[in-house]
Amino acid sequence: MSSPPIPRSFAPVLRSEWLKIRTLRSLLGALLALFAATTAFSAIAGVSETSDPEFDPLFMALSGVGPGQIAAISFGAMAVSSEFHGGGLRLSLAAVPRRGRWFAAKLLAIGVPTLAVGLVTALAALVVGRAGLGDAASGLSTGEQTRGVIGCAVYLTLMALFAAGVATLLRSGVGALSLIIPFILVVSFVIGDAAGAGVADFLPDRAGQTVLYETPDRTLGPWTGLGVTALWTAAAVTAGAWSLRRRDA
Amino acid sequence: MTSIEVQALTKEFGTRRAVDDVTFRVLPGRVTGFLGPNGAGKSTTMRLVLGLDRPTSGTATIGGRAYVTLDEPLRHVGALLDAQAAHGSRSGRDHLRTLAASNRIPDRRVEEVLEQTGLASVARRRVKTYSLGMRQRLGIAAALLGDPGVVMLDEPSNGLDPEGIIWIRELLRRLAGEGRTVLVSSHLMNETASFADHLVVLGRGRLLADTPMREFIHARVRPGVRIRTTDPTALKSALARHGHDAVEHEDGHWTVQHTRVDEIGAIVSAARVPLLELATQEATLEQAYLDLTATETEFTAQPQEA
Numbered sequence: 001m002s003s004p005p006i007p008r009s010f011a012p013v014l015r016s017e018w019l020k021i022r023t024l025r026s027l028l029g030a031l032l033a034l035f036a037a038t039t040a041f042s043a044i045a046g047v048s049e050t051s052d053p054e055f056d057p058l059f060m061a062l063s064g065v066g067p068g069q070i071a072a073i074s075f076g077a078m079a080v081s082s083e084f085h086g087g088g089l090r091l092s093l094a095a096v097p098r099r100g101r102w103f104a105a106k107l108l109a110i111g112v113p114t115l116a117v118g119l120v121t122a123l124a125a126l127v128v129g130r131a132g133l134g135d136a137a138s139g140l141s142t143g144e145q146t147r148g149v150i151g152c153a154v155y156l157t158l159m160a161l162f163a164a165g166v167a168t169l170l171r172s173g174v175g176a177l178s179l180i181i182p183f184i185l186v187v188s189f190v191i192g193d194a195a196g197a198g199v200a201d202f203l204p205d206r207a208g209q210t211v212l213y214e215t216p217d218r219t220l221g222p223w224t225g226l227g228v229t230a231l232w233t234a235a236a237v238t239a240g241a242w243s244l245r246r247r248d249a
Numbered sequence: 250m251t252s253i254e255v256q257a258l259t260k261e262f263g264t265r266r267a268v269d270d271v272t273f274r275v276l277p278g279r280v281t282g283f284l285g286p287n288g289a290g291k292s293t294t295m296r297l298v299l300g301l302d303r304p305t306s307g308t309a310t311i312g313g314r315a316y317v318t319l320d321e322p323l324r325h326v327g328a329l330l331d332a333q334a335a336h337g338s339r340s341g342r343d344h345l346r347t348l349a350a351s352n353r354i355p356d357r358r359v360e361e362v363l364e365q366t367g368l369a370s371v372a373r374r375r376v377k378t379y380s381l382g383m384r385q386r387l388g389i390a391a392a393l394l395g396d397p398g399v400v401m402l403d404e405p406s407n408g409l410d411p412e413g414i415i416w417i418r419e420l421l422r423r424l425a426g427e428g429r430t431v432l433v434s435s436h437l438m439n440e441t442a443s444f445a446d447h448l449v450v451l452g453r454g455r456l457l458a459d460t461p462m463r464e465f466i467h468a469r470v471r472p473g474v475r476i477r478t479t480d481p482t483a484l485k486s487a488l489a490r491h492g493h494d495a496v497e498h499e500d501g502h503w504t505v506q507h508t509r510v511d512e513i514g515a516i517v518s519a520a521r522v523p524l525l526e527l528a529t530q531e532a533t534l535e536q537a538y539l540d541l542t543a544t545e546t547e548f549t550a551q552p553q554e555a
Contacts (some may be wrong), residue, residue: 009320009321009353012321012350012351012353013351014354015350015351016347016350016351017351019343019346019347019350020339020347023339023340023343023346023347024336024339025338026336054488061299079274082336085333085334085336085337086331086333086334087330087333087334088334088335088336090296090299090301090330090331090334091331091335091348091391092351093300093301093333094299094301094322094323094326094328094330095323095348095351095352096351097299097300097316097317097322098317122454204396227526229531248296248301248302248304249296249301
């Protein structure tokens with residue numbers, strides 16, 4: 001999306017969108033689940049087998065992102081789909097008829113909390129993961145760990161926004177979730193394993209997760225991988241914005 | 250104060266014309282009843298005014314401006330479209346606070362409209378626990394939030410209990426009395442007759458009438474007189490002498506059309522006809538509406554719920 005100068009009246013819209021998220025327990029629950037699932041699975045991974053030749057201590061410590069991202073995706077999809085109940089979108093767009101402005105505020109209200117919770121989550125996951133791994137993770141540099149934590153938070157944010165874009169396009173949170181989650185859990189795994197490298201490394205989840213490895217052995221580097229995920233997110237968000245602007249509410 | 254101007258407005262959904270070249274103005278200081286059977290295009294017209302749907306052609310403006318160009322529109326126009334629009338998991342108060350925040354309306358107003366709509370005691374409860382009537386009140390509260398000069402309500406009495414119906418009637422009268430522009434859609438004739446000054450009638454997407462309510466009724470239905478008597482023969486002959494034709498009804502009462510009770514009263518009293526009842530039969534909006542729609546061939550070909 002292009003970024004026009006932020007109008008003076010953007011702040012109230014953002015405040016309203018943030019209030020909408022704060023006042024729905026299910027959305028706060030999704031953010032809590034993001035933290036809980038990620039750290040819990042990282043803790044479990046920390047005490048697992050470390051003799052695998054492909055063992056990567058940074059990814060092992062942050063591997064809770066695999067299940068945790070489901071919560072981030074749910075958060076993004078549900079924050080949008082909460083608008084599609086019984087003509088709710090009409091009410092929102094009657095209050096804020098400039099749809100681009102409204103959507104930008106919605107995305108910001110989804111992205112910022114996800115990023116904040118994502119940072120805390122990644123840090124906690126790394127700490128508990130390392131505690132379990134012990135000596136196996138002692139070789140990680142500060143730079144690698146910082147990259148892992150920030151990259152992890154950005155990745156989770158991009159996935160939440162990706163889901164928000166798809167949910168806006170489909171006008172359905174359930175639709176978005178039933179498209180994205182099987183994709184991540186099944187398609188990405190299958191293609192990833194079958195094709196080995198190459199095309200699969202450009203899928204939204206696999207590309208972004210490159211940033212979680214100490215020594216990525218993929219087509220893309222850690223930041224370029226995250227950049228590819230950002231492109232997927234940009235595409236989903238643009239499609240959502242296009243649909244929102246074009247269609248009758 | 251501001252008026253709503255609808256100019257040659259047309260909206261097609263696929264091949265169906267939901268709104269067909271409709272032009273009318275809704276003026277401030279009176280309640281305009283927006284009538285028509287379900288599917289006549291009332292709700293679509295309201296969505297077009299609010300910029301939620303894009304017109305196929307024509308324009309809808311508020312005080313000369315398209316709704317989407319209004320800054321903080323809730324301060325200009327308050328609308329109730331669908332009572333189900335509030336998210337069930339939010340409290341009524343939080344629902345209103347999110348709307349207020351987007352238009353920089355102070356939270357004080359949230360408390361005021363909750364009080365005004367009788368929801369203050371349930372404001373902290375989640376909307377999913379509300380009855381239909383309470384949701385309807387919450388939707389009206391949202392419409393009043395920005396103290397707007399234009400109020401547009403789609404079927405506001407849906408689901409309201411009798412007390413609520415009296416409340417909404419008085420609210421609408423008061424809003425118009427304060428000089429606001431009030432447009433209220435309904436498919437209930439008696440209900441509309443109780444609060445409207447002016448009528449805009451749609452049928453199959455086309456404008457059928459745009460007239461003051463009194464004029465609308467009197468142009469179509471003449472008042473009559475209702476009589477019950479123990480001596481029908483004397484009644485009939487007395488009336489016939491003065492050129493009136495009495496019609497008997499199943500339950501035994503008689504009606505005389507196109508006349509007034511003053512005239513009939515004098516005639517029957519002079520003829521010493523024993524009377525059990527003598528009353529004015531008011532022309533109703535319902536009769537006038539049915540008369541209007543009967544002349545619309547499309548309606549009679551495919552009768553709709555009205």
